[in-house]
Amino acid sequence: MECQRLSLPPLSAPGEVVTFYSYKGGTGRTMALSNIAVLLARRENASVPVLMLDWDMEAPGLHHYFEQHEERPGVLEFFEACRQQLERFSLEGGGGQGAGRDDALLAQRVLDAIDWQQYVVRVDQGSPLYLMRAGRFDASYSERLAQMRWDQLFDTCPALFRCFADTLAQHFRYVLVDSRTGRTDSAGICTTLLPKKLVVVFTPNRQSLEGVDALVTRAIEYRRSHEDEQRPLLVYPLPSRIEMGDGAQRAEWRRGDAHKGIAGFQPMFERLLRTSYGLPQIALDSYFDEVQLQQTKTFAYGEQLAVRIDQGGDRFSLTRTFEAFLHWMTGGYFPWQSSREIALLDAISEARQALLLEPARAVALPLARDLARLGELYRKDGRAAQALDAFRQSVEIRVRLLGEEHPDSLAGKSGMARLLRQQGKLDEARFLEEDVADVRERLQGAEHPDTLAARACLAQTLAQQGELAAALLLQDAVLASYARLLGGEHPVTLGAMDGRAATLLRMGRLGQAQQVLAKVVAARERLFGAEHGDTLRSKLALAQALGRDGDLQGARRLLDAVLQAQERRLGGDHAATLATRDLLADIAAGQGDWAGARQLHEDQVAARERTQGLDHPETLMSQRKLAEALLRRGELDAARSVQEQVLEVHARLLGEDHLDTLHSKTQLAGTLQQQGDSAAARLLEDDVLSGSERLLNAPAGDKAHAHADSVLDSARHLQATILAGRASGHEVAEPETLASMIGMLQGMIEREQYAQAGELAEHLKACLLRPGVPGKLRKRGMAQLKRMYKLQGDLDALLALQEDEVQALEGALSEARIEQR
Numbered sequence: 001m002e003c004q005r006l007s008l009p010p011l012s013a014p015g016e017v018v019t020f021y022s023y024k025g026g027t028g029r030t031m032a033l034s035n036i037a038v039l040l041a042r043r044e045n046a047s048v049p050v051l052m053l054d055w056d057m058e059a060p061g062l063h064h065y066f067e068q069h070e071e072r073p074g075v076l077e078f079f080e081a082c083r084q085q086l087e088r089f090s091l092e093g094g095g096g097q098g099a100g101r102d103d104a105l106l107a108q109r110v111l112d113a114i115d116w117q118q119y120v121v122r123v124d125q126g127s128p129l130y131l132m133r134a135g136r137f138d139a140s141y142s143e144r145l146a147q148m149r150w151d152q153l154f155d156t157c158p159a160l161f162r163c164f165a166d167t168l169a170q171h172f173r174y175v176l177v178d179s180r181t182g183r184t185d186s187a188g189i190c191t192t193l194l195p196k197k198l199v200v201v202f203t204p205n206r207q208s209l210e211g212v213d214a215l216v217t218r219a220i221e222y223r224r225s226h227e228d229e230q231r232p233l234l235v236y237p238l239p240s241r242i243e244m245g246d247g248a249q250r251a252e253w254r255r256g257d258a259h260k261g262i263a264g265f266q267p268m269f270e271r272l273l274r275t276s277y278g279l280p281q282i283a284l285d286s287y288f289d290e291v292q293l294q295q296t297k298t299f300a301y302g303e304q305l306a307v308r309i310d311q312g313g314d315r316f317s318l319t320r321t322f323e324a325f326l327h328w329m330t331g332g333y334f335p336w337q338s339s340r341e342i343a344l345l346d347a348i349s350e351a352r353q354a355l356l357l358e359p360a361r362a363v364a365l366p367l368a369r370d371l372a373r374l375g376e377l378y379r380k381d382g383r384a385a386q387a388l389d390a391f392r393q394s395v396e397i398r399v400r401l402l403g404e405e406h407p408d409s410l411a412g413k414s415g416m417a418r419l420l421r422q423q424g425k426l427d428e429a430r431f432l433e434e435d436v437a438d439v440r441e442r443l444q445g446a447e448h449p450d451t452l453a454a455r456a457c458l459a460q461t462l463a464q465q466g467e468l469a470a471a472l473l474l475q476d477a478v479l480a481s482y483a484r485l486l487g488g489e490h491p492v493t494l495g496a497m498d499g500r501a502a503t504l505l506r507m508g509r510l511g512q513a514q515q516v517l518a519k520v521v522a523a524r525e526r527l528f529g530a531e532h533g534d535t536l537r538s539k540l541a542l543a544q545a546l547g548r549d550g551d552l553q554g555a556r557r558l559l560d561a562v563l564q565a566q567e568r569r570l571g572g573d574h575a576a577t578l579a580t581r582d583l584l585a586d587i588a589a590g591q592g593d594w595a596g597a598r599q600l601h602e603d604q605v606a607a608r609e610r611t612q613g614l615d616h617p618e619t620l621m622s623q624r625k626l627a628e629a630l631l632r633r634g635e636l637d638a639a640r641s642v643q644e645q646v647l648e649v650h651a652r653l654l655g656e657d658h659l660d661t662l663h664s665k666t667q668l669a670g671t672l673q674q675q676g677d678s679a680a681a682r683l684l685e686d687d688v689l690s691g692s693e694r695l696l697n698a699p700a701g702d703k704a705h706a707h708a709d710s711v712l713d714s715a716r717h718l719q720a721t722i723l724a725g726r727a728s729g730h731e732v733a734e735p736e737t738l739a740s741m742i743g744m745l746q747g748m749i750e751r752e753q754y755a756q757a758g759e760l761a762e763h764l765k766a767c768l769l770r771p772g773v774p775g776k777l778r779k780r781g782m783a784q785l786k787r788m789y790k791l792q793g794d795l796d797a798l799l800a801l802q803e804d805e806v807q808a809l810e811g812a813l814s815e816a817r818i819e820q821r
Contacts, residue, residue: 006118014170017169017194022208025181051171055180062134072133076145082114082153107159130172209265216276234334237284256610270283286337348371351364372390372412391415407450449492475503521542626642627667651664668684761788
């Protein structure tokens with residue numbers, strides 16, 4: 001081992017600091033860091049400088065993996081020197097807690113005064129692998145460690161640890177920090193202040209997972225909330241000591257088992273990362289398929305480096321797992337990016353580099369192919385913008401090299417058109433599909449499979465554009481060709497029948513749609529089985545057709561069967577299972593089976609909380625539906641509790657005046673009213689009225705957001721509903737309520753929103769015709785009602801209003817005469 005002072009030149013570009021953390025000991029964290037460090041140092045012909053930092057000073061062990069037993073200073077001594085420098089600068093008047101002190105400058109001054117390289121030792125003569133050990137383990141080590149107050153050091157110079165990490169990153173491509181376990185000051189420094197990336201090593205047990213959950217949340221929140229720490233922190237979970245011989249238990253702890261109270265580490269990290277990074281949905285299936293450190297007898301004893309002993313790299317080796325993990329971590333990829341996506345991105349990057357050196361058709365065409373595959377991957381993942389960009393690039397390359405009418409160019413255009421249709425960009429999709437269908441028919445013939453597929457896609461776009469007759473005509477022709485060429489029960493023919501049934505449903509021809517779908521279901525059951533994915537999708541479509549036709553019992557029977565099959569095959573939390581459960585709950589509610597609807601909504605809320613989080617919009621929508629079912633069953637306290645939870649989330653995430661928050665307040669106010677708490681309900685309604693008014697009168701600069709027509713209409717509807725409810729709840733409406741209703745009606749008339757004004761007008765008319773309404777208010781209100789009927793040309797309504805007005809006046813005069821007598 002080298003003992004002399006090192007001299008390490010700076011890198012051309014800074015490296016990155018990666019902390020390895022585990023909440024509990026015994027996870028194999030230090031073992032994982034050591035093996036990964038060796039693999040990194042071997043890269044690029046063993047020229048990548050890597051530094052390992054042993055910050056687990058209470059239980060140091062990193063040096064044992066490299067037989068580095070010579071006593072020499074390390075992390076503890078380095079920061080003792082930093083503390084001395086800070087004390088010296090404070091005495092000299094150049095540091096300390098002075099107002100306006102530039103922490104970064106002070107930190108750099110401290111680091112410049114210390115020769116940090118004397119604390120680093122090289123541990124491998126075959127690669128640039130270095131170690132800064134925990135410290136010099138002499139008789140005073142424990143006492144000196146106990147005297148090191150990390151919190152005081154941070155308070156004296158908050159930028160010190162960040163600048164220390166930056167200094168090391170200037171000389172090492174990777175700085176790997178072995179952190180202390182638990183919730184200690186030193187663990188906080190390692191996880192929040194130092195790293196760019198945080199590797200969380202854990203074993204599948206509750207203690208480890210709960211501790212990791214809290215630590216990651218705290219680290220990311222710290223980065224968000226502190227102005228000086230606005231740096232990204234990428235988190236990579238690393239499950240360790242996984243027993244490969246017990247597949248059932250491995251699956252339980254990965255996916256979860258509600259019956260055994262096991263949450264599952266994959267759902268936990270999906271929720272944690274989704275919430276931390278503000279993502280709508282992520283999946284870690286591909287990541288955890290590849291990244292699980294298996295328990296092996298060979299490396300259970302001593303400090304052996306698997307990557308030095310087990311160099312075969314077959315699929316059962318630890319080396320293979322470490323390399324798979326590094327594929328994500330060093331490539332800068334997120335854990336939720338699939339291995340397929342990463343492979344495509346790598347191939348595309350290599351092809352682009354090759355094109356810069358030598359533009360060649362042999363490189364460009366595979367690039368176009370990989371871009372198309374990437375676009376299709378993004379389309380299936382719901383990443384529309386990225387998918388469209390990939391498709392466009394692919395098509396541009398193919399058209400430039402192969403021509404507009406080459407089959408590969410046409411295939412690219414078809415893929416792009418399908419995506420545009422899914423995005424609702426129907427005109428663009430139709431333009432591409434018409435072009436593709438015409439070219440294919442001219443070059444390949446009217447009944448070529450590619451031509452028929454192109455015409456079927458065009459029919460879908462026409463149907464979405466509302467040209468249903470044209471769509472059905474095209475689908476009938478395609479279906480006839482398929483039936484003649486392939487047979488009536490060929491999978492492609494059945495797919496065309498599915499498309500035709502969808503158009504029939506759009507046209508309202510429910511009986512015909514049911515007949516077609518029943519044939520498809522029967523054929524797919526024979527061909528694929530009753531629980532095949534295509535069969536279940538056809539059953540869902542048939543159930544929806546039955547429901548629209550009023551056959552709720554038939555729809556429910558089908559949906560029950562589909563849901564049971566999906567729960568068995570996909571799991572209760574799968575997206576398809578959730579969609580079916582929603583449909584079934586709506587059918588149960590339509591039948592008046594509120595007990596059944598309640599149970600389904602409770603299951604749905606629990607599943608969405610697990611998969612999407614407490615604050616996700618779909619979770620909140622499921623909670624709203626649950627509250628409705630509880631109200632229908634008369635469980636007012638339970639409904640109120642759910643509504644209060646929804647309101648709290650909406651107010652916290654969206655603000656008090658957001659439309660969803662106002663809707664939540666309105667629903668809660670209705671429940672409070674049913675419970676007899678009129679005062680609390682009135683306060684909430686007042687909040688809704690004032691919030692709606694602020695929303696309607698938001699500054700002009702916010703119109704792109706807050707003043708979308710649908711938002712404004714909904715805000716006015718909320719106001720109208722509350723005011724109408726208040727007016728109908730009293731024999732004589734309050735003057736203030738009547739005045740507000742009249743003002744709202746006047747505004748709707750001026751905006752020509754007669755449809756929305758109609759319901760409010762009926763409520764207002766009933767209130768104005770009651771005895772005891774002040775004369776001026778009645779006159780103003782009647783004038784607005786007459787104005788609306790005149791502008792609409794509704795003479796019958798105008799005459800009826802005048803007659804009602806005369807009768808009301810006559811009634812008032814009669815009452816007045818009686819009182820005089």
